[in-house]
Amino acid sequence: MEHADLLPRDAAVQLIDADGATVVDEQYAMPGADTLLAAYRGLVEGRRINDQASALVRQGRLAVYPSSHGQEACQIGAALAMSDDDWLFPTYRDSVAVIARGVAPAEAMVLLKGDWHSGYDVREHHVAPQATPLATQLLHAVGFAYAAKQRGEDTVVIALCGDGATSEGDFHEAMNFAAVFHVPVVFFVQNNGFAISVPLSRQTAAPSLAHKAIGYGMPGRRVDGNDVAAVLAVLGEAVDRARAAGGPTLVEAHTYRMQAHTNADDDTRYRERAEVQAWVARDPLARLRAHLSDIGALTAELEAEYAAGAERIAAAMREALNTDTDIDPEDLFRFVTETRSPQLEEQWQMLRGEVERTRAAETGATAQATPGGAR
Amino acid sequence: MEHADLLPRDAAVQLIDADGATVVDEQYAMPGADTLLAAYRGLVEGRRINDQASALVRQGRLAVYPSSHGQEACQIGAALAMSDDDWLFPTYRDSVAVIARGVAPAEAMVLLKGDWHSGYDVREHHVAPQATPLATQLLHAVGFAYAAKQRGEDTVVIALCGDGATSEGDFHEAMNFAAVFHVPVVFFVQNNGFAISVPLSRQTAAPSLAHKAIGYGMPGRRVDGNDVAAVLAVLGEAVDRARAAGGPTLVEAHTYRMQAHTNADDDTRYRERAEVQAWVARDPLARLRAHLSDIGALTAELEAEYAAGAERIAAAMREALNTDTDIDPEDLFRFVTETRSPQLEEQWQMLRGEVERTRAAETGATAQATPGGAR
């Protein structure tokens, strides 16, 4: 049938099965051992970051953390599939991918700590701010890629979203604009089975999310999202196509959100423990460890080295987050617009007065709890 | 391949070709001669309504008219595919379908005449107000069908939109909600090649608009939108499926907007005359007339009867629209909310005063042009 190349296969692409065994695929080659080792290191670090961040929430050092525990193969796969000049458009759940792209963990956590709305220099790292309003960032990715294409740059953009986000109108508009304008974007949907409490079955009646691609005239692909080798291969193909001016691709990864939506969520209300338990056996780390051990690439020394590296990252996170940052209240006004208006200056002035009175009161040893408390 | 039943065929379904010859289709049967005669009568009336309305615009009796000249097979096909209890959710371009469902032409023209935002009793005719904000009505159709389904009624809803409207986020959300909730809606897209000046190629890169259906898990169908027999057959199948609790269908009709977007538009700016001319040969009336004559169903008497009927409708339209309706300015306040607030009463009171002063001034033979002019 015509256009069949746009349709995903019935089964997700897998290169390493849940036991670590190689799966031979006619279309997608197994990445080399070095690549897989680098990916494994990323998975170890990513898992450690997830678990450290969750611990920091329990200790009250982070306001909230949407963990990607269980989705690390997607996170690391996305980060490694990109070149240095490529751009990532992540969501709130993609802190591990953001960090894997080079952002310091403490900077990646600024949003979740509550210090500011975003904490890293997006231009330095080529990582857009983590988006909260669902699917909105997909359009930004399209526009960004459009500008790059117009300038003749060979930048590729990877835009991340979840299964739930595919239901939003912005998802549709982003896919369509990308296809019509033929821009170098890879849409990477991490289908982790849930949008907070809502299961995939309530999100779509389609054979798969990747089947949406043909409706835009772009290729759709399904990949085992817990198999980093497959993720790298499928994203790699899509990134190559984009870079070669072949247009956008929609890639759906089948994975699972192993923890609650965030620490504030109680997932016992809406899913069986047995379901969660069943996914433990498909853990992305375990299978890659098994595979790399089987092929003799992962030695005990390397394993120890990776663990130590991950531990260092975790220690740095703890240190950074256990220190209270001094946030200047005047930042509320500093960045609203580049042009300063008398209207805002007037309000800023009022705040400045309150801040000064509060500081004076504090240093005057009559510290008060409320701002402007020097009344 | 799996789910192939959800994909449309590569070519649109056609039962009568442009010359009026029968096309045998394995899946879709040719409607009976009586049905085709009724459809032909509808086409004749629809064409007359379109052309009369356009004339009334030129005469300044209508503010604007988005003509469906050339799309009458879709308009009449949709209206005839429905049972009395079914509901239609039309757009601004679907006046002919609205009238074919039983709305008086003069009532259907209230919006375009500028008297009010909608002029017919939606409950009496089972026709929602003609929607202007694109694709928004598709969601209303889904909600409406949901309520009917919950109550166990066997109402089917046909929701109309254009090719341009498929790019809107609301199109996506409506398709998805319909599929997930498995409601009895038929989405009927009249792909007339243009969204004002923008051609389909700028609207989508998909093999067809009907290919979007599989991304929602519903069947997609393509039909020759200038072949009313095919439209009736394909919509009929979809309506039957919906009524039998088989869920929604997306039907794309390939047709052509023979005139400018509205009278206010100048289509010479963006399309070649030759392109328009090429579609004359595919006219929905001519081919059905040829077919019905060929099979001996259409006699000269019938033809004359239909023409006379269409002429009566046109005359009634002229009469209704040449009469200036007396519109009460207080209607501005009368329907805003059912509960009346002192806040609105206060403003209403002001307007009432102005109206009374103006009327008094007018009857006092000192009529003034401006409202409140009795100052």
Next chain:
Amino acid sequence: MTIAHDDVRVDERSTSVSTMSMAAALNLALADAIQSDPEVVVFGEDVGALGGVFRITDGLTARFGEERCFDTPLAESGIVGTAVGMAMNGMRPVVELQFDAFALPAFEQIVSHVAKLGNRTRGVVRMPLVIRIPFGGGIGGVEHHCDSSEAYYAHTPGLTVLSPSTPQDAYSMLRAAIASPDPVVFLEPKKLYWTKGEVDTSVMAEVGTARIARDGTDVTLLAYGASVPLALEAAEVAASEGRSVQVVDIRSLSPFDDATVTAAVRATGRAVVIAEAPGYASVASEIQARVFERCFEYLEAPVRRVTGFDTPFAPPKLEHWYLPDVDRVLDAIDSLHWEDECREDES
């Protein structure tokens, strides 16, 4: 008891008073509405098994079934748009949008249809639907979780906009909203979800009316939502400083209760409007302008307002610098040209 003067005790059922949180009162209102009207349906994101991210719909699906309370796909325009269609077909949808900022994708449906369909159809089609939105700050939420969008809705003709500040009003006003033939945007001050108070379930609120939350003779504070307890707190402090402060809970943001507010401010001659939202072109500006215009001859001093800054909402760590607080309210009161001071601040 905090029952407003205009509210009515519905006779159909016996009085039942108990103490509960605002969240529980809202939950009870939904349950009672579902039970008493077969056309009421509750839906949105995560309102089913989870009971909503704030648990306002807790237990409704379990108790009344999927037909009466259910989850939708994740699409706010879809939620409101289907609600419009259901309302056209006889249902009374009560939808939840998860946070203020996540109501924005539904804005076109709300403005172009929810607000206008009744008018468009000359009253043939009414829109008896309720859009519930947890609104405002004060809970340390990250960006997009703490906005106050009431101005967008209040400015839109055709919408009724309500916000309760007590468990009693939460119950009585939500029942009234669901019973209303007109569309209601129901803004729930999320900061107050866990504050407790007595609730008399036999009371149905009168839409469009304000509530005198505290009597006072020197100055009137006009507030709604989470700013009402703030106003009461400021009034308490001011009382200790010798000023008698009246507090009016606006609670109906649109339509506006001019009668109550005008009478209140004319009596005291001084007023301060308090709201969390950015002040510019806001509900607070409207109240300020109305009061000014209607009480001009009675005012001892300009009406002041204490609002959020005209900046995006603050990150959690700076939230307390952004939100109106007692000191700012007291400062505003102090600026109201008291006889014991010389007037000199009009420069």
Next chain:
Amino acid sequence: MTIAHDDVRVDERSTSVSTMSMAAALNLALADAIQSDPEVVVFGEDVGALGGVFRITDGLTARFGEERCFDTPLAESGIVGTAVGMAMNGMRPVVELQFDAFALPAFEQIVSHVAKLGNRTRGVVRMPLVIRIPFGGGIGGVEHHCDSSEAYYAHTPGLTVLSPSTPQDAYSMLRAAIASPDPVVFLEPKKLYWTKGEVDTSVMAEVGTARIARDGTDVTLLAYGASVPLALEAAEVAASEGRSVQVVDIRSLSPFDDATVTAAVRATGRAVVIAEAPGYASVASEIQARVFERCFEYLEAPVRRVTGFDTPFAPPKLEHWYLPDVDRVLDAIDSLHWEDECREDES
């Protein structure tokens, strides 16, 4: 000439004055911006071959190519969302949304991203984009084609909201908007598209400033967009009745030029605000409230406003009953407690 006091004559080019319609002035501004800055791109629905439904982009594609002016798929959130991404990547998008009501699908992108990205990234990412929207009534358009949505944008922190009322300002303000590092919602009063005036293309407007459109000493009319010519007309009639009426063209709806407006009203002691949009919680209420608060001691009478009703916009045949008109403005002026009359209207 109607060049505002604060506007600057840009030296880079020689003065060139000619008479043209506002539509032509906007078209010229776009062309000049495209020509002078390689990062400027114009896009939206029907802006290419058609030149826009109001022909504001007429000829741009033909002259500068598809790269600089092009049609998009029909999706407003898509248009604004991709513009955000382009702006992140160094472009200066100028997008057209076809009518006020059709900007609403983009509302989430505008409020949650366009307005906030600069703040979110601590100024690292700026949003130098312009959203052009033909706004207001007066052209006999059917439902959804005549709204005035400025309040939604003006209330949103982070957005600059501008509206010209003369061909000169149309040119100078659009150039300034495109040059601005901050996002601008540019509201074009469609009723004035075909009014003509002189345009000096060497003038760049100063964002954030109002313009004194007519001098006067008895009362100040504060207006913007299509209400400015209305105010001038009313001033003319009032003059014939012996009243000297000042007219201020607000033109920068956000930020607001308090300095000019406060000085103007303090001088006359009387003010009327005029706007087409529904008055409730609007830009008009903001102006009224600000003027009240800042000019309280100087006011001879309450500030009045003449606005659209708090109802959906009228159908074409009733439009003239909906829109502010000269008589309503004159009535408002008459109500301003003139010394020659007894004050008795404050009941």
